[in-house]
Amino acid sequence: MPESKFKSRIQLPWNSLGLVAVLIVLIIFFGLMSEYFFSAVTFRTLVNQIPALTVIAVGMTFVLLIAGIDLSVGSVMALCAAVMGILIIDHQAPIAVALIGALLMGLVCGTANGFVSAKWRIPSFVVTLGMLEIARGGAYLVTNSETKYLGDSVGFIGSPIAGLGVSAALIAAILVVVIAQWVLSKTLFGRYMIAIGTNEEAVRLSGVNPLFWKVLVFALAGLLAGLGGVFQLGYLQSADPNSGIGLELAAIAAVVIGGTSLSGGRGSVVNSFLGVLIIAVMQTGLAQLGVSEPSKRIITGMVIIAAVLFDQFREPLGRFFQRK
Amino acid sequence: MLLRIKKLNKSFVVPVLKNLDFELHEGEVHALLGSNGAGKSTLCNIISGIHTADSGSFEYCGMPYTPHSLQAAEALGICMVMQELNLFPTLSVAENLYFRSMSNRFGIVQHQAIQRRAKKALQTVGLNYIDPAQPLSQLGVGQQQLVEIASVLQRPIRLLILDEPTSALTGPQIDLLFEQIIQLKKQGIGVIYISHRMDEISRIADRVSILRDGELVATKAVADISTDRMVQLMAGDESTSIDVKESIDQSHLPNNSILLKVENLTRRTKNQSGGDSGFENISFNLNAGEVLGIGGLIGSGRTELMRAIFGADQAHKGCIRLASDGFKTRRIMKSPADAISHGIGMLVEDRKSQGLLLSHSVSKNISFAILDSLNSKLGVVDQSAEQDLAESMSKKLSIQCDSMQQPISLLSGGNQQKALLARWLAIDFSILLLDEPSRGVDARAKSQIQALIRELAAMGKAVLIISSESQELLKVSDRIAVMSNGRLAGIFKTTELSEEKLLEASFCFYSSEDNQSKSVNARI
Numbered sequence: 013m014p015e016s017k018f019k020s021r022i023q024l025p026w027n028s029l030g031l032v033a034v035l036i037v038l039i040i041f042f043g044l045m046s047e048y049f050f051s052a053v054t055f056r057t058l059v060n061q062i063p064a065l066t067v068i069a070v071g072m073t074f075v076l077l078i079a080g081i082d083l084s085v086g087s088v089m090a091l092c093a094a095v096m097g098i099l100i101i102d103h104q105a106p107i108a109v110a111l112i113g114a115l116l117m118g119l120v121c122g123t124a125n126g127f128v129s130a131k132w133r134i135p136s137f138v139v140t141l142g143m144l145e146i147a148r149g150g151a152y153l154v155t156n157s158e159t160k161y162l163g164d165s166v167g168f169i170g171s172p173i174a175g176l177g178v179s180a181a182l183i184a185a186i187l188v189v190v191i192a193q194w195v196l197s198k199t200l201f202g203r204y205m206i207a208i209g210t211n212e213e214a215v216r217l218s219g220v221n222p223l224f225w226k227v228l229v230f231a232l233a234g235l236l237a238g239l240g241g242v243f244q245l246g247y248l249q250s251a252d253p254n255s256g257i258g259l260e261l262a263a264i265a266a267v268v269i270g271g272t273s274l275s276g277g278r279g280s281v282v283n284s285f286l287g288v289l290i291i292a293v294m295q296t297g298l299a300q301l302g303v304s305e306p307s308k309r310i311i312t313g314m315v316i317i318a319a320v321l322f323d324q325f326r327e328p329l330g331r332f333f334q335r336k
Numbered sequence: 337m338l339l340r341i342k343k344l345n346k347s348f349v350v351p352v353l354k355n356l357d358f359e360l361h362e363g364e365v366h367a368l369l370g371s372n373g374a375g376k377s378t379l380c381n382i383i384s385g386i387h388t389a390d391s392g393s394f395e396y397c398g399m400p401y402t403p404h405s406l407q408a409a410e411a412l413g414i415c416m417v418m419q420e421l422n423l424f425p426t427l428s429v430a431e432n433l434y435f436r437s438m439s440n441r442f443g444i445v446q447h448q449a450i451q452r453r454a455k456k457a458l459q460t461v462g463l464n465y466i467d468p469a470q471p472l473s474q475l476g477v478g479q480q481q482l483v484e485i486a487s488v489l490q491r492p493i494r495l496l497i498l499d500e501p502t503s504a505l506t507g508p509q510i511d512l513l514f515e516q517i518i519q520l521k522k523q524g525i526g527v528i529y530i531s532h533r534m535d536e537i538s539r540i541a542d543r544v545s546i547l548r549d550g551e552l553v554a555t556k557a558v559a560d561i562s563t564d565r566m567v568q569l570m571a572g573d574e575s576t577s578i579d580v581k582e583s584i585d586q587s588h589l590p591n592n593s594i595l596l597k598v599e600n601l602t603r604r605t606k607n608q609s610g611g612d613s614g615f616e617n618i619s620f621n622l623n624a625g626e627v628l629g630i631g632g633l634i635g636s637g638r639t640e641l642m643r644a645i646f647g648a649d650q651a652h653k654g655c656i657r658l659a660s661d662g663f664k665t666r667r668i669m670k671s672p673a674d675a676i677s678h679g680i681g682m683l684v685e686d687r688k689s690q691g692l693l694l695s696h697s698v699s700k701n702i703s704f705a706i707l708d709s710l711n712s713k714l715g716v717v718d719q720s721a722e723q724d725l726a727e728s729m730s731k732k733l734s735i736q737c738d739s740m741q742q743p744i745s746l747l748s749g750g751n752q753q754k755a756l757l758a759r760w761l762a763i764d765f766s767i768l769l770l771d772e773p774s775r776g777v778d779a780r781a782k783s784q785i786q787a788l789i790r791e792l793a794a795m796g797k798a799v800l801i802i803s804s805e806s807q808e809l810l811k812v813s814d815r816i817a818v819m820s821n822g823r824l825a826g827i828f829k830t831t832e833l834s835e836e837k838l839l840e841a842s843f844c845f846y847s848s849e850d851n852q853s854k855s856v857n858a859r860i
Contacts, residue, residue: 200707200715207704210693217648217684217691218705218759219676277695 031270031286038290042297049300055177057296060170060247063181064089064240065262066288069270070192071122071233072263073284077196078208078229079276080129080136084143085237086259088121090252091151092241097160097251107166114245115238121147122234126227136230144260151253160251169246181243186285188236193281205229209276265312266291269319290315337398338362338495338526344382344392346550349776352378353550356392360495362524365517367537367558370547371570371633371839373804376530379547380497383528384416385409397494413494417485417501423472430454430468433487453490461486462512477504485513489520496520497528502536514540532633532846534563546570567843571806571836595798596622596645596680596767597663600654603644604822615641615822617654622767627789627799629813629830631806632842637822638802639685642769644668645800646682647675676705681760682769683753685802691756692744699726699740702758729758734784750781757785768792770801774808786812806835821845 042049068085075082096114099105105113121143129139170179196202204225207215215222244255270287272279294315298308339360346353353375360366368376381387385403394401396412403409423432430451431438438445447469454468461482472480481504488496498517502510517527517540529541537544538558545555546569553569554561598621604614615637622628630638644651647669655666658678669675672682684690693701703710703722710725712718726740733754737747744752753773760768770789774782789812793799803809809816810830818825818841825841 198716198719200711200717203700203704203707203717207693207696210695211689213690214684214693215704217646217672217682219671219673220705220707221671221673 028280028283028286031283031290035286035290035293038293038297042293042300046297046300049297054296054300056172058292059172059179059182061292061296062288063170063179063185063243064247064256065259065266065292066185066285067188067236067243068240068259068263069266069284069288070188070281071236072260072267073270073272073279073281074192074196074205074229075136075233076209076264076267076272076274077205077276077279078226079212080226080230081264081274082122082125082136082140082230082233083260084121084125084140084147085233085240085263086256087144087147087151088118088234088237089241089244089256089259090254091121091147091154092117092238093245093255094151094154094160094241094251094253096242096245097162098154100162100165101160111242114242115235118234118236118238118241119231120234122237123227123231125234126230129230130223130226148253155251155253157253159253162245162249162251164249166246167249169243170249171246179246181246184239185243188239189281189285196279196281201225201228206277209273209278211277262291265316268316271319287319338364338396339383339401340395341383342393344379345390346375346378346382346387347390348378349778351550353382353389356547356550356552358545358552359555360526360528362526363521364543365521365527365529365541367529367531367541367544368547369537369544369566369570371804371806371842373549374547374570375550376547377499378550380416380499380528380530383409383495384414384497410491413492414497415488415491415493415495416497416499417488418499421480421484423480423484425473426471428469429458429466429472429475429483432472432483433457433468433490435487457486457490458483460489460516462509478506478509481505482509482513485516489516493520493525495526495528497530499530500532501529502531502533510536532843534566534843534846537566538563548572567840568836571834571839593624593659594621594663595624595659597657598622598645598654599657599666601641601644601651601656602653603640603649603651605640613637613640613822615644615819618819618824619654620817620824620827622798622800624766624798625793625796626815627793627801627813629809629816630800630802630819631809631816631838632819632825634804636819636842638819639771641819642682642771642800642802645675646680646769647671647673648682648684676763676765679764679766680769681705681763681765681767683756683760683771683773685771685775687749687752687756692752694743694745696744697741698730698735698737698744698747698755699723701744701755702726702729702762705759706762725762726758729762730755732761733758733788748778748781750777750785753777753785754781757788765797767798767800770799772802772804774803774805782808806838810835810838818842 048054068089072082072085092114095117096110099110099113100107125136125140125143128134129136169181172179196205204215204220208222208225212222245251248255266287267279267284268274268287269290270280270283272284291312294312295308298311303311337359341356341358344353344356344358345351356375356379358379368379370376378387382389383403385406385408388404394403401412424435430447433454434450438450440446451468458464458466458468463479463482463486466475466479472483475483481501485501501513505513520527531537541558543555544558544561544566546553546566548570599619601618602616604616613635618641620628630641632638640649643649645656650670651668655668657663657666660678675682688694693704699722703725707717710718710721723740730737730740735751735754735758737751744755747755757773773789774785777785786808789799789801801809801812810833813830815827815829816833816838817827818838820842823845825844
């Protein structure tokens with residue numbers, strides 16, 4: 013059926029387009045309202061803010077896809093950054109070794125989350141809530157509850173590469189988005205994630221072991237939280253055990269704005285990335301307009317709810333667009 | 337006359353009740369008999385307002401009656417005790433008894449008052465030794481069932497529907513329940529009584545109505561009809577099995593190449609509603625090129641048996657042996673993946689909740705079980721191979737859809753079922769387990785599926801099939817193993833079997849004494 017193949021190719025990801033439209037509207041709006049919006053400062057703020065949240069949102073997308081949730085990412089990020097900082101400062105480890113140490117830490121936390129919740133069928137909400145506390149405690153323990161200053165040695169991660177204008181962290185984060193979207197739409201793993209989120213029992217009865225894939229998803233979320241920690245470390249040039257508080261909520265918000273279903277089975281990494289951009293642009297833009305922190309939060313909250321409301325009516329709207 | 341129903345019709349896609357007449361007198365116990373899908377439950381659901389009738393006239397207490405909701409029916413004194421317990425295990429016995437009308441003052445529950453009342457209510461069903469303050473979950477299943485009955489008896493009832501009330505009760509408890517029913521009769525309350533247990537019907541019922549395929553076959557006074565005759569009427573007088581058999585070519589039959597041996601397989605569990613479910617000591621052989629049907633009533637352990645062979649649930653005792661290693665290894669399948677790796681596939685009973693990936697396309701549903709063999713490199717799904725597979729399968733099974741990319745949720749039941757069958761046919765299996773393969777599909781898809789099953793057997797596959805329709809079972813099977821109350825009632829050659837005999841075997845391990853002692857001899 014060549015016709016059907018054709019059809020599927022030209023089916024527009026109108027949901028992505030909708031998000032892009034929202035993003036453009038926001039940028040134009042802030043551009044008109046504030047003369048400083050189109051400036052190097054804004055750009056730098058955005059570029060610095062985005063990478064950590066982006067990679068964490070990618071991991072969160074996978075977790076939500078299998079109908080789970082990971083509340084521990086913010087703490088795990090802080091713990092991984094702390095581990096990396098301590099390895100560099102107290103153990104004089106080469107940066108590459110410290111980086112691997114941070115990623116491993118994230119992987120361990122994530123695997124523990126996945127294994128405990130999938131193996132013993134404990135809701136991931138509870139398990140990762142526990143991990144949120146454990147990892148935060150770990151971060152305080154490792155750093156002795158002090159912010160460890162690293163200075164310029166790790167600055168290269170977050171600062172713009174000469175000639176390109178963007179940081180290594182941002183490039184890495186975008187690379188993660190591209191790879192993760194590819195994994196989701198092309199590979200066996202991606203297919204299994206969506207299937208587990210849709211109907212786990214059917215997956216099991218088809219001879220696929222959901223346990224392995226679920227653990228893998230949480231392990232990846234942990235690993236990506238570790239990577240986020242590395243980015244954060246590079247940006248702050250210090251290991252702050254208090255960093256990333258509430259980040260899990262920002263990540264979930266970004267993913268939900270991107271249209272990923274909280275009940276699993278439907279989602280897109282690219283859309284989550286667009287969700288991150290929308291949140292980042294809004295926060296930066298509102299700050300430049302001189303909106304106070306409380307008002308900023310109220311507006312952000314309303315946008316999240318609006319996004320979910322919009323998502324509720326996604327299907328009828330989608331049908332409307334397809335008919336055209 | 338308490339209730340008079342005339343020319344009742346009801347369809348769920350297919351007609352379930354056809355021109356049914358039913359009458360219930362005051363103070364009468366009227367038993368409903370019929371095999372699976374005969375329409376008993378639908379009739380009761382309509383009377384109690386859960387479903388609405390398509391057409392037909394109702395008269396209740398001499399007034400026209402249009403039951404449009406459960407609440408409306410209850411307001412008129414019509415109550416139903418359902419098979420599944422509708423109770424709250426974490427609340428106390430007393431709270432369960434008075435859940436709808438809890439004595440309260442400004443929203444504060446008056447525990448002492450309801451416990452006092454509960455104590456009395458429990459006495460009516462012989463549970464005087466139960467403390468009303470204790471959580472319901474501490475009670476046994478039979479006791480819980482009695483609590484539910486006691487709770488209904490507290491309401492002002494005029495018509496009571498009991499759907500298999502004794503399935504979890506012991507002998508003395510049944511005696512007590514029957515005493516209560518006799519009390520109700522004296523008060524002029526009409527009782528509709530559904531049970532699979534013939535001895536109970538002879539004991540408690542005044543009249544019996546026998547349903548078959550949604551039609552009323554007969555209404556008789558219990559004194560005027562023998563148990564054997566009831567079974568005959570349920571099955572249908574004219575045995576249709578003979579002409580159906582002609583369509584099957586049996587020339588390929590058993591060359592005695594056994595593929596699977598099931599030995600003393602046992603799994604006993606409490607099911608969700610609290611009843612005992614599962615199966616015990618099931619043994620049979622499955623031959624290549626054979627369709628072995630599993631007959632029996634819903635809840636007789638058919639599905640549980642099949643799921644254990646497939647590893648969806650693990651068997652507790654016994655084993656299965658496979659031809660692939662010369663029947664040397666005693667196996668219990670640990671997971672579906674385990675069974676699939678040994679060449680066993682299974683089409684599950686409930687396609688929506690256990691089979692379909694509703695948000696996926698037709699092709700993704702078909703390819704799902706062999707996805708790992710469709711990957712090219714790095715775990716990337718080879719989408720053109722997937723498309724080819726889906727197209728060839730849908731051609732083979734004539735699945736009707738706009739394209740392979742269409743979401744499977746938009747397909748008809750029959751086409752969804754065929755897509756799930758395709759999922760298994762894509763695998764190289766030697767044994768296929770089919771649980772109700774034609775449930776909820778239209779007539780055309782049904783005959784296509786049946787033809788396919790015969791075709792698979794002709795190819796030398798071994799097929800095990802469960803069906804609640806005895807006609808279908810007789811049509812496609814070479815042999816039929818009949819299960820009754822979790823045990824094997826016997827294995828019959830289909831050529832020697834009629835619907836009547838099949839039904840008789842299905843009922844053979846259901847009797848009141850059977851609940852306590854398992855030492856009943858098979859009648860066949």
